[in-house]
Amino acid sequence: MTEAGVTADISIEAYDKICRDIRDQPKWRSDSDTDCDYYDGAQTSSEVIGRLKMAGIPPQDSNLIKPTINAVLGLEARSRTDYRVTADDESQVEIAEGLSAKIKEAETESRADRAMSDAYSSMIRAGIGWVEISREFDALKYPYRVREVHRNEIYWDWSSREPDLSDARYLRRDKWIDRLQAALMFPDRAEIIANSWKGWNGTDVYEGYDNGLARAYEIEQAWNRTQEDYLNRNSGMVRLSELWYRHFEDAYVLVLTDGKIIEYREDNPYHQAAVAQGLVQVQKSVLTRMRVSIWLGPHKLMDVPSPLPHSDFPYVPFWCFRKDRSRAPYGLIRDMRGPQDQIIDLDILLYEVLNSVKVEVDNDALDLSQNSYQEVANNISSLRSMTILNSQRRNTSGFRVIREHQLAAQVFQLVQERKRRIEEVGGIYRTMLGAHTSASSGVAINSLVEQGSTVLAEPNDNFRHARRLVGQQLLALIKEDLIGRPAQITVQQGNKPKVVYFNRQLDDGLVHNDIASAMVKVVLEDIPATPTFRAQQLQAMSQIVQAAPPRFQAVLYPVMLELSNVPNRHELAHQLRQVAGIDDNSPFQALQQQVQQMIQEAQGRIGELQQRLGEAELQLKACGLDLKARAQAHKEDMDDAKFRLEAEKIADCQIGNALSA
Numbered sequence: 001m002t003e004a005g006v007t008a009d010i011s012i013e014a015y016d017k018i019c020r021d022i023r024d025q026p027k028w029r030s031d032s033d034t035d036c037d038y039y040d041g042a043q044t045s046s047e048v049i050g051r052l053k054m055a056g057i058p059p060q061d062s063n064l065i066k067p068t069i070n071a072v073l074g075l076e077a078r079s080r081t082d083y084r085v086t087a088d089d090e091s092q093v094e095i096a097e098g099l100s101a102k103i104k105e106a107e108t109e110s111r112a113d114r115a116m117s118d119a120y121s122s123m124i125r126a127g128i129g130w131v132e133i134s135r136e137f138d139a140l141k142y143p144y145r146v147r148e149v150h151r152n153e154i155y156w157d158w159s160s161r162e163p164d165l166s167d168a169r170y171l172r173r174d175k176w177i178d179r180l181q182a183a184l185m186f187p188d189r190a191e192i193i194a195n196s197w198k199g200w201n202g203t204d205v206y207e208g209y210d211n212g213l214a215r216a217y218e219i220e221q222a223w224n225r226t227q228e229d230y231l232n233r234n235s236g237m238v239r240l241s242e243l244w245y246r247h248f249e250d251a252y253v254l255v256l257t258d259g260k261i262i263e264y265r266e267d268n269p270y271h272q273a274a275v276a277q278g279l280v281q282v283q284k285s286v287l288t289r290m291r292v293s294i295w296l297g298p299h300k301l302m303d304v305p306s307p308l309p310h311s312d313f314p315y316v317p318f319w320c321f322r323k324d325r326s327r328a329p330y331g332l333i334r335d336m337r338g339p340q341d342q343i344i345d346l347d348i349l350l351y352e353v354l355n356s357v358k359v360e361v362d363n364d365a366l367d368l369s370q371n372s373y374q375e376v377a378n379n380i381s382s383l384r385s386m387t388i389l390n391s392q393r394r395n396t397s398g399f400r401v402i403r404e405h406q407l408a409a410q411v412f413q414l415v416q417e418r419k420r421r422i423e424e425v426g427g428i429y430r431t432m433l434g435a436h437t438s439a440s441s442g443v444a445i446n447s448l449v450e451q452g453s454t455v456l457a458e459p460n461d462n463f464r465h466a467r468r469l470v471g472q473q474l475l476a477l478i479k480e481d482l483i484g485r486p487a488q489i490t491v492q493q494g495n496k497p498k499v500v501y502f503n504r505q506l507d508d509g510l511v512h513n514d515i516a517s518a519m520v521k522v523v524l525e526d527i528p529a530t531p532t533f534r535a536q537q538l539q540a541m542s543q544i545v546q547a548a549p550p551r552f553q554a555v556l557y558p559v560m561l562e563l564s565n566v567p568n569r570h571e572l573a574h575q576l577r578q579v580a581g582i583d584d585n586s587p588f589q590a591l592q593q594q595v596q597q598m599i600q601e602a603q604g605r606i607g608e609l610q611q612r613l614g615e616a617e618l619q620l621k622a623c624g625l626d627l628k629a630r631a632q633a634h635k636e637d638m639d640d641a642k643f644r645l646e647a648e649k650i651a652d653c654q655i656g657n658a659l660s661a
Contacts, residue, residue, distance in 0.1 A: 006169060006247050009303050010293055012219060015243065018170055022155045028328035029152055032126035035333040038065050039125050043340060048348075057351045062343050064422050065336050069124060072332065072456060076120050076463070081525040083107055083471045088519045095518045098500035101491045102478050103471065103522065110146040116470060118148035119318040120463055127329030129318035130154050131466070133473040134308075144477055146470065149173065154315060158327065163319055163462065164312070164469055170245040171313045176237045186294070186301045192216045193238070193296060197231060216299055223298040230297035241295040244306070244313050246288045255281040263287065309480040310473060318466045320459045332459075335425040339418045346418065350411045353404065357381045362398030364390055464524060471522035482515045 006014050037043060041063045044052075052058070083103045087096040107113060112131075119129030130149040136142060153173050160168035179197060183190040195203050195213065200220075205213040230239040252264040254271065257280075264282065265271050274280045290306035290313075308314060320331045357380050366376065370388035379385040380401060389399055487502045504512040545556045558573035 006245055008247055008249075008289065008291065010243070010245060010247075010291070010300075012298060012300065015293075015295065015300070016224075016298075018172070018243070018245075021158070022172065025155070025158045026326045026328050028127075028326070028330070031328075031330070031334070032128075032151065035127070035331055035337070036125050038063075038333055038337055038340060039069055041066065043337075044344065048344060051348060057348060062347055063340075064343065064419055065333055065340055068336070068423055069332065072124055073117075073121055075456070076117065076460075080113065080117075083474075084523055084525050085475065085520050086523055088521075092513075092518055092520065094500055095502070095513050095515070096520050097491050097498075098489045098502060098513070099475065099478065099518075099520060101489050101500075102482075103475055106142075106144050106474050106478060107471075109142040110144045110474070112146040112470060112474065115146045115148045116318075116463075116467055119466070122148070122151060123318040123320040123329075123331060123463070124459065125331050125333055126151055127320045127322075127331040127334070131316045131318065131470055132314055133316065133470055133477070134314050135477065143481070144474060146474070149315060156317075161327075163317070163465065165317060166312065168246070168313070170243060171315060172244075173242045173315065174239055175242070176232065176235075176239050179236055179238050182238050182240060182296070189296075189299070189301045192299055192301075196220060196227070196296065196299065197233070197238070199227075219298045225297070227297065238296055240301075243293045243295060244290065244315075245293070246290055248286050249289055251285055251287045253283050253285050253287075255283060308473075308476070310476045312469075312473065314473065316466050316469045316473070319462045332425075336422045339421040339425065343415060343418045343422075346411055346415045350408060350415065353408045353411055355381055356404055358402040358404065360400040360402065362393065362395050364393045365395070365398040366390055468522060468524060471524075475520070475522050479515055479518070484516070 006018075043063065043065075083100070085096045085099040085103060087093050115131050119131045122129030128151050130151060130153075132145070132147045132149050134145050136145040153175060154171065155174075156165055156171045157168035162168075165171065179193065183193050186193070191213065195205075195216070200217055203213070205217040230241075232238070253261050254264050254274065255261050264275070275282055288311065290308070290311050291303065292306055293303035294301045319329055322329050359376065359380055361373070361376075366373065367388040367390045376387050380387070387399070482502055484503060486504055489500050489502070490497050491500055492498070500513070502513050502515055506512055548556055558577050
């Protein structure tokens with residue numbers, strides 16, 4: 001077969017090459033499955049079970065890996081942080097505030113925290129976890145979907161080196177679904193699905209006009225794998241392969257005067273005019289395009305451009321560690337398996353030592369008419385054993401039973417040492433597991449916990465990076481749904497609600513808080529948003545309140561109350577401030593907040609006017625018109641906005657003087 005490159009509307013030859021690349025990848029999945037078996041307690045092989053049975057030892061339950069891993073998973077749950085949207089331009093701060101509230105809502109409703117927590121568990125145990133970010137196909141549910149995906153469903157380009165797979169050529173997900181559901185999903189391919197399911201029996205594919213059945217039949221006959229790979233007739237399910245792939249195209253880009261680079265669009269008249277007037281530089285470049293196709297074995301059911309508003313795969317990898325040579329992922333359990341196996345072996349040895357009995361007997365010591373040597377050997381380790389000796393024996397001490405229990409202490413010490421090694425190879429200190437430690441002070445204990453968190457810095461840093469990628473894709477979906485549609489959202493500013501308007505049309509034709517031009521990004525909060533961390537803050541604040549003078553306690557006590565888990569704590573804190581005479585809605589404070597809001601709105605409007613003026617300058621230059629004549633229409637609005645800004649600054653200064661007086 002000739003080599004086929006990946007191009008738009010991928011061919012069967014190129015897809016077959018991708019499938020062969022996937023089959024030739026390193027066989028790391030079986031090792032990851034074994035790691036998860038150790039976590040689940042399925043770590044005793046059939047050989048070890050036979051040894052236990054031969055030695056008369058009950059089945060062992062010495063799974064020390066699970067509580068150790070659970071301690072690491074607890075650290076993630078305790079230090080979980082929220083998303084926050086930030087803006088590169090000060091004039092778009094209000095947009096960032098509204099999108100922050102929107103992404104927090106999406107994080108809660110789509111159960112993103114649960115999905116990423118499950119992915120963290122998978123990456124710690126097996127080395128890698130996956131999270132899917134997409135739109136919900138069920139119209140009655142929340143529009144965004146964030147779910148954890150099992151590692152064995154996803155295959156990716158092994159030559160990729162970037163942790164976010166931004167340089168990967170393809171990513172494939174295999175999923176088994178009901179055959180009837182597949183036919184409903186692809187009604188125009190239902191006939192091919194049905195004939196492939198029936199093995200093409202009872203169908204003359206060459207009869208009538210060309211309807212694609214003949215081509216599908218020939219492709220399936222040439223496919224070098226069996227139907228069992230994608231058809232399960234016992235359960236009535238088929239395996240669909242969702243292939244996301246990048247291909248390259250020659251294109252032209254425009255280099256603007258400020259250094260920004262955008263793709264040239266032939267259908268955009270402003271781009272054509274700018275090129276004709278020489279206002280921009282034109283460069284030839286190679287750009288990547290993302291597409292998605294659905295396959296049933298060798299049958300392509302769909303192939304369309306990516307419907308997502310970004311150029312990334314909708315599946316985010318969560319890496320723990322990766323091997324240097326093969327780049328295969330692995331987790332914390334990989335290094336714990338050796339000590340865990342040794343613990344089981346030592347437990348068996350300890351039972352054997354405790355039950356071991358050494359018998360030294362003369363040839364005339366036993367009464368062989370009452371018991372044989374084999375009977376004595378079988379019963380001597382029992383607590384109710386009975387041995388009949390020969391009364392006519394020559395040596396009265398010719399029957400001796402010796403127990404080698406002095407080895408038991410050494411074996412037990414080895415068991416304890418292997419238990420500590422399981423924790424050490426995972427970077428977990430006994431304090432993190434709640435065990436007794438020699439550290440006596442709280443500072444020393446916290447120092448040990450912090451050391452354990454430092455050892456786990458690499459996987460936790462990978463998790464934060466992947467969590468931010470999930471937030472970026474969620475934000476891209478939210479922005480796409482808000483573009484061009486007037487909307488409003490209520491955010492909390494202090495103790496008062498604030499309404500943020502998106503895409504609001506102003507009287508002068510400008511658009512206030514235009515989502516399409518918003519330059520925002522997602523970051524993670526520095527302070528964890530968990531009840532445990534809030535309890536730590538409450539404890540620290542209570543110590544501060546106790547040490548503060550009485551006149552300061554009235555100010556600090558409402559803050560301490562807001563850190564608690566008391567219902568309606570914000571309303572109670574507001575009432576306490578009113579009783580203490582420090583109402584957060586006092587006239588001075590309310591007026592100051594109003595002036596500050598007016599200043600921010602004026603700054604945002606000036607920024608929008610300047611942006612619109614720049615766009616008008618580019619358009620007018622391209623059309624050969626006089627810039628001064630057209631810009632005169634915006635001059636009055638600019639002067640008015642600047643005048644209002646100066647007036648508000650003067651009012652703010654007067655308020656500051658009144659407060660200082």
